Amino acid sequence: MEKIINVTIAREDDIVNLVFHFESELKLNLSSSEAKPVEAFFQKLLHIVFRAYNSELQDTFKFQLEDKGEDLFHDVAEKYLLNLNSEIKSIYSSLDN
Amino acid sequence: MKIDLHVHTKNCKSGDTKNRNVTTDFFAQKVKEADVKVLAITNHNHFDLSQYQELRESVKDYCDVWPGVELDVKELDTNIGHVIVVVSPDFAVKFSNILIKKIGNTSCDNFVMSVTDLTTIFNELNPVIIPHFYKPKSLGQQDMARLEELIYNRRRLLKEPSNITSIGVLNAYNHKCLLGSDVKDWNTYEKCTFSEFKYDFIGFEGFLKLLDKDVAYITDLLNKKFLSEVTVYGNHLTKEFPFSIKVYNDVNIIFGDKGSGKSEIIASLEDYFKSSSKVLRYSGGDKETWFKNLLQVDVSQHSFVDLGLPNDLSSHFKFVKDYTDEKPISIDEYVKYFSNESKNEKRKCFKIIGLEKFNDDSIETINTCKNEHNIIGLFIETFIESQIYKNNPEKYAKLIEELNNAKADSYILFTEQWIKYYSHTLFDFSIDIINQAISECIGNPPVPTTTGFFKFASNRVKLLKSLRSIKGTLETEEKTYPRIYIGDVGDKGSGYVTEHLRLISSLNVDNVDAKYQNGRKEKYKVFNKSLEKLIVNFFCENYSQFISDFQATITEYDIKNIDYFLSSEKVFTLNNIVYNPSRGEKSILAMQHDFVSKKDQYSIFLMDEPESGLGNEYIEKNIVPLIKDLAKSGKTIYIATHNSNIAVRSLPANTILKVVNNENYSTYQGSMFTNKLINLEDANDVKEWNTESEKHLEGGKQAFEERGYYYGENN
Numbered sequence: 101m102e103k104i105i106n107v108t109i110a111r112e113d114d115i116v117n118l119v120f121h122f123e124s125e126l127k128l129n130l131s132s133s134e135a136k137p138v139e140a141f142f143q144k145l146l147h148i149v150f151r152a153y154n155s156e157l158q159d160t161f162k163f164q165l166e167d168k169g170e171d172l173f174h175d176v177a178e179k180y181l182l183n184l185n186s187e188i189k190s191i192y193s194s195l196d197n
Numbered sequence: 198m199k200i201d202l203h204v205h206t207k208n209c210k211s212g213d214t215k216n217r218n219v220t221t222d223f224f225a226q227k228v229k230e231a232d233v234k235v236l237a238i239t240n241h242n243h244f245d246l247s248q249y250q251e252l253r254e255s256v257k258d259y260c261d262v263w264p265g266v267e268l269d270v271k272e273l274d275t276n277i278g279h280v281i282v283v284v285s286p287d288f289a290v291k292f293s294n295i296l297i298k299k300i301g302n303t304s305c306d307n308f309v310m311s312v313t314d315l316t317t318i319f320n321e322l323n324p325v326i327i328p329h330f331y332k333p334k335s336l337g338q339q340d341m342a343r344l345e346e347l348i349y350n351r352r353r354l355l356k357e358p359s360n361i362t363s364i365g366v367l368n369a370y371n372h373k374c375l376l377g378s379d380v381k382d383w384n385t386y387e388k389c390t391f392s393e394f395k396y397d398f399i400g401f402e403g404f405l406k407l408l409d410k411d412v413a414y415i416t417d418l419l420n421k422k423f424l425s426e427v428t429v430y431g432n433h434l435t436k437e438f439p440f441s442i443k444v445y446n447d448v449n450i451i452f453g454d455k456g457s458g459k460s461e462i463i464a465s466l467e468d469y470f471k472s473s474s475k476v477l478r479y480s481g482g483d484k485e486t487w488f489k490n491l492l493q494v495d496v497s498q499h500s501f502v503d504l505g506l507p508n509d510l511s512s513h514f515k516f517v518k519d520y521t522d523e524k525p526i527s528i529d530e531y532v533k534y535f536s537n538e539s540k541n542e543k544r545k546c547f548k549i550i551g552l553e554k555f556n557d558d559s560i561e562t563i564n565t566c567k568n569e570h571n572i573i574g575l576f577i578e579t580f581i582e583s584q585i586y587k588n589n590p591e592k593y594a595k596l597i598e599e600l601n602n603a604k605a606d607s608y609i610l611f612t613e614q615w616i617k618y619y620s621h622t623l624f625d626f627s628i629d630i631i632n633q634a635i636s637e638c639i640g641n642p643p644v645p646t647t648t649g650f651f652k653f654a655s656n657r658v659k660l661l662k663s664l665r666s667i668k669g670t671l672e673t674e675e676k677t678y679p680r681i682y683i684g685d686v687g688d689k690g691s692g693y694v695t696e697h698l699r700l701i702s703s704l705n706v707d708n709v710d711a712k713y714q715n716g717r718k719e720k721y722k723v724f725n726k727s728l729e730k731l732i733v734n735f736f737c738e739n740y741s742q743f744i745s746d747f748q749a750t751i752t753e754y755d756i757k758n759i760d761y762f763l764s765s766e767k768v769f770t771l772n773n774i775v776y777n778p779s780r781g782e783k784s785i786l787a788m789q790h791d792f793v794s795k796k797d798q799y800s801i802f803l804m805d806e807p808e809s810g811l812g813n814e815y816i817e818k819n820i821v822p823l824i825k826d827l828a829k830s831g832k833t834i835y836i837a838t839h840n841s842n843i844a845v846r847s848l849p850a851n852t853i854l855k856v857v858n859n860e861n862y863s864t865y866q867g868s869m870f871t872n873k874l875i876n877l878e879d880a881n882d883v884k885e886w887n888t889e890s891e892k893h894l895e896g897g898k899q900a901f902e903e904r905g906y907y908y909g910e911n912n
Contacts, residue, residue: 130532131528133527138525138526138527142654143736176528179531182553183647184648186556187647187648187650190557190558191556193557194655
């Protein structure tokens with residue numbers, strides 16, 4: 101079953117996070133250029149995707165941006181989520197195999 | 198050949214059992230079952246000529262029946278003894294007439310003959326006379342002495358002891374013995390113990406020649422088994438002190454003084470024959486090393502194939518060892534692109550770069566489809582070539598048609614998957630190329646088309662699959678090979694060696710004895726623990742560290758494939774229970790293993806004191822028959838021995854005697870059948886086989902006599 105996951109942008113001073121509203125929140129720092137935080141984010145996301153897909157209902161996710169901002173981070177988040185949705189779809193086939 | 202010169206076919210005396218009566222048909226059946234080749238009918242104080250003739254005729258194709266009688270004899274002593282008289286079939290009628298005349302109307306129970314009559318009335322028929330000896334109804338001492346004195350030819354006097362145990366002793370002490378069945382119940386005739394003659398003599402006359410030790414006759418018989426003359430050495434290593442000995446395709450025995458060079462002969466023969474024949478050399482004694490080697494395992498002789506595994510997982514191990522996480526695309530890429538968005542208007546004309554990528558990862562599916570197509574094709578080809586198809590192609594025409602349809606379908610599936618995958622890949626590639634090209638043209642960063650999550654995740658999933666594959670393979674069920682028969686441990690049962698092959702995993706690392714873990718028990722434990730950790734903690738935050746640790750383990754232990762975990766174990770079992778034989782039992786097993794299990798692999802058997810560590814009863818019951826069996830199978834056997842049972846009861850065609858006298862070494866060669874041992878360097882120096890065997894094998898005449906009296910008193 102496909103679940104729509106709301107994603108918001110939390111702008112706090114210098115730090116801008118993309119917040120994924122799963123049962124517990126998952127954050128991705130949009131204002132950092134470091135790879136490690138993104139790796140950590142991928143690790144947690146993979147766990148969530150894997151667990152959901154292996155459940156009885158075989159849940160899949162699609163991310164939807166809930167943000168009214170018109171700044172750079174909005175554009176970045178929009179594009180990022182577009183790509184992420186596409187890749188998550190591909191991952192499900194990989195899990196099937 | 199089996200010979201039985203003491204057979205009853207009628208219940209004559211009142212003490213005889215009814216089961217001694219036998220019909221012609223049953224007689225023929227039982228003689229055939231027993232495989233007796235020569236038989237004498239010896240009823241008590243009675244000879245039935247017509248029955249004899251009928252029985253002889255009934256078995257003429259496989260057994261030679263001789264006329265005979267068992268007489269009650271007494272002259273000087275008070276007790277009656279039983280004496281068997283056997284004559285040639287040519288004299289059956291004369292024999293019958295003599296007995297009719299002598300016995301007259303006297304009943305079988307009451308008839309008694311004197312020794313004097315016994316040794317005169319049959320003389321013209323050249324009889325063989327066989328009194329009971331050291332058994333019930335033996336002639337008294339005086340009567341026996343009189344018989345020996347009066348018999349027309351001492352060579353025609355044999356003695357019948359109570360059992361086969363006594364024969365070896367009595368024979369060597371110049372008592373020529375022959376055991377007869379004295380059959381009491383024809384229902385179990387084939388279970389009786391029979392005397393066996395080594396060589397197939399022909400007819401009663403041939404038998405007489407053997408008794409007379411007719412040298413020419415015996416030599417002729419022996420020479421049928423002559424193999425070659427071989428040069429051997431007093432020192433086989435330096436090739437000093439050469440001399441020639443005969444080798445017979447039969448049993449050849451060497452006995453003699455300690456330190457006289459018996460083992461050198463065995464070693465020389467091994468050197469001589471090993472280039473042209475398959476030689477098995479066996480040395481008696483401690484078999485601890487032999488037993489250890491029997492259970493020795495060489496795991497390098499095995500591979501994953503032996504466990505029925507399709508591959509050695511080397512690709513999985515390499516993948517895991519070289520694994521690194523795919524790096525995510527930095528957020529910066531996105532920021533850079535959107536920071537220059539005003540310059541991206543022209544880029545937007547290229548709609549393709551805004552499309553969703555396929556991220557198709559199904560290359561393995563294509564390979565699977567291709568393999569399936571090939572497998573189906575191969576099966577069709579193989580089946581068409583098979584005999585079952587060629588015998589009835591019409592029956593399988595429909596099956597072939599269906600298989601060809603499946604083959605076609607699998608090809609369609611393969612091409613569909615191929616087209617799909619490569620079109621997706623090409624599409625994704627096109628997006629990247631065009632994106633890159635635009636960037637280069639307008640001097641702006643390309644639009645990010647991926648986050649890197651797909652590659653990161655799919656790579657991690659592949660890693661998990663490899664890890665699970667390794668773990669699952671390690672837990673493959675153990676293989677047990679068909680057990681190999683080694684030998685019997687007396688009456689305890691049959692001993693086998695069974696080999697078990699397995700992979701060491703977390704399931705068995707603590708149960709399998711460390712000695713079967715190739716010195717790697719700790720390594721196996723560390724590896725399996727790390728593997729378990731990697732699988733269980735797949736979603737842990739510091740998973741990368743677990744991967745690194747595991748990779749370090751693989752590198753440190755130099756693990757390339759699943760064969761690293763192979764473990765082989767051999768156990769010896771008796772009646773299906775793991776068993777550790779005693780020292781003596783190991784000797785017994787070693788001999789059986791070499792001579793029975795390997796019999797067909799070798800043509801020459803060289804044995805050096807095979808009796809070491811074995812009891813005489815075992816030697817007599819098991820070793821001597823084994824040696825005789827090898828000889829019957831056409832093998833050449835040379836045995837250096839101190840054991841009388843082996844040297845005598847194996848009925849060797851050839852005997853070598855080695856003697857040392859003040860550092861002078863002499864070699865004699867001859868045969869028990871000619872009773873002569875001739876010095877190889879001086880044909881006039883001749884020793885008696887009987888005397889020398891008694892001296893070297895029985896401990897001398899006095900020891901032998903004492904044993905002889907012991908046997909006599911007990912039997």
